[in-house]
Amino acid sequence: MNRRAFLTTSTTALAGTLFVPTTSHALDLTQAPLPYAPEALEPHIDALTMNIHFGKHHTAYITKLGDALKTAGITNTDAIGLVSDLKALPAASQTAIRNNGGGHVNHTWFWKWMAPAGSGPTGPEGKLGDAIQSTFTSIDDFKKLFGEAGVKRFGSGWAWLIVTKDGKLKITSTPNQDNPLMKGIVDDADLGTPILGLDVWEHAYYLKYQNKRPDYIAAWWNVVNWAEVAKGYAAAKV
Numbered sequence: 001m002n003r004r005a006f007l008t009t010s011t012t013a014l015a016g017t018l019f020v021p022t023t024s025h026a027l028d029l030t031q032a033p034l035p036y037a038p039e040a041l042e043p044h045i046d047a048l049t050m051n052i053h054f055g056k057h058h059t060a061y062i063t064k065l066g067d068a069l070k071t072a073g074i075t076n077t078d079a080i081g082l083v084s085d086l087k088a089l090p091a092a093s094q095t096a097i098r099n100n101g102g103g104h105v106n107h108t109w110f111w112k113w114m115a116p117a118g119s120g121p122t123g124p125e126g127k128l129g130d131a132i133q134s135t136f137t138s139i140d141d142f143k144k145l146f147g148e149a150g151v152k153r154f155g156s157g158w159a160w161l162i163v164t165k166d167g168k169l170k171i172t173s174t175p176n177q178d179n180p181l182m183k184g185i186v187d188d189a190d191l192g193t194p195i196l197g198l199d200v201w202e203h204a205y206y207l208k209y210q211n212k213r214p215d216y217i218a219a220w221w222n223v224v225n226w227a228e229v230a231k232g233y234a235a236a237k238v
C-alpha cells in the first residue's frame with residue numbers, strides 16, 4: 001500500500017467513530033500507526049520530535065491508562081467514553097484516567113490533524129471555511145485567535161477549535177491533557193466536539209523551537225490537515 005492509499009484508509013477507518021463518545025471501543029488501548037512517516041512534517045515538525053512524541057509520550061499514556069484501568073478493575077477500554085464521563089468512575093482512578101486517557105485520546109486526534117505540507121488543502125474550504133469566516137471574521141483572524149489560545153496557555157495544554165452543542169464554532173484551551181469532551185472537568189460552555197487541536201506541551205516543540213512556542217505555532221499551520229478538519233466539522237454538525 002502506498003502512503004496515499006494508507007492515509008486514506010486509516011483516516012476513513014477513524015472517521016465517524018472517534019467523535020462519538022458513546023460508541024464502545026471507539027478508541028481502545030491500541031496505538032494506530034502514524035498516518036505518515038515521522039520525517040514527513042519536516043521542516044515544520046522535526047522527525048526526532050515526532051519519534052519521541054509518538055513513540056515515547058503517546059505510548060506511555062496508553063500504558064499508564066491500561067495500568068490505571070487494571071488497578072481500578074475497569075474493563076471498559078473505550079478511552080473516549082471514559083474521559084467524557086470521568087465523574088462516573090471510581091474517585092481514586094479519576095486523575096490517572098483523566099491524564100492518561102486524555103493523553104491517549106488527544107494524541108490520537110493530533111496525529112490525524114496533521115499531514116505533510118502540500119498534501120491537501122492549504123486552508124479551510126467549503127462549509128468549514130464559510131463557518132470560520134462568519135464566526136471569526138476571516139481565516140487570518142481565526143488563526144490569530146487560535147494561536148493566541150495556544151501561546152497564552154500557561155505551562156502545558158492544548159488549544160482547540162470545537163463545535164458546541166448548538167452547532168457553533170468556538171476556540172477554547174485546556175490545561176494538561178484535558179479536552180473539550182470532559183464533562184464535569186471543563187466548563188459547560190467550553191464542552192463540544194473538537195475538530196482541531198494543537199499540542200502546546202514543550203515535548204511537542206522544544207527540540208526544534210526551544211522556548212519559542214509562537215514560532216512552533218506559526219510553522220504548525222503549514223502541516224494542518226484541513227481535509228480532516230472539514231470531515232470532523234461535517235460529522236459534528238450532524
Ligand code: MN
Pocket residue numbers: 053057107199201203204
Ligand atoms: Mn503531546
